[in-house]
Amino acid sequence: MNRRIIGYDEDEQGDWRAKLECGHYQHVRHRPPLVSREWVLTEAGRKSRLGFELNCKRCDEEAAQPTTDCE
Numbered sequence: 175m176n177r178r179i180i181g182y183d184e185d186e187q188g189d190w191r192a193k194l195e196c197g198h199y200q201h202v203r204h205r206p207p208l209v210s211r212e213w214v215l216t217e218a219g220r221k222s223r224l225g226f227e228l229n230c231k232r233c234d235e236e237a238a239q240p241t242t243d244c245e
């Protein structure tokens with residue numbers, strides 16, 4: 175499910191995570207040559223990605239789970 179980036183923070187290892195509008199976080203690591211996200215290394219780069227959409231896997235997982243509502 176595509177969710178917009180509304181902010182960022184760093185985890186314990188210093189890896190950047192994007193905060194998505196749904197409240198979930200998703201890592202946006204820069205790990206060349208496998209993953210190239212140089213934009214995440216600078217504040218200007220991160221700001222330039224605000225509002226971009228990432229595919230939130232957690233939202234997909236939650237949507238795929240059967241509802242647990244009582245009948």
Ligand SMILES: [Zn+2]
Pocket residue numbers: 177194196197198230231232233
């Ligand atoms: Zn989500």
